[in-house]
Amino acid sequence: MVRLFHERFWIEQGYQQLKEELGLDHHEGRSWHGWHRHVLLVFLAFGYLTLQRIQEKKRLQQAWWNQRMEMATTSLVQ
Secondary structure, three states: OOOHHHHHHHHHHHHHHHHHOOOHOOOOOOHHHHHHHHHHHHHHHHHHHHHHHHHHHHHHHHHHHHHHHHHHHHHHHO
């Protein structure tokens, strides 16, 4: 039950980000195809930003790990 609520939380957070930050709710067109194009572009932007966020997190973790290893090897040399 807790896992289900936790998954729902992240789905709702993603949907809220799509609406507020990426403009999912700003479509004012009249055609079905136009709406689909709008949603496609919003989801592509969301995927790109998510990928950038993940890559930045990995880069920061790698930099932290390299710094820790450098400090450990420096203390062994002294």
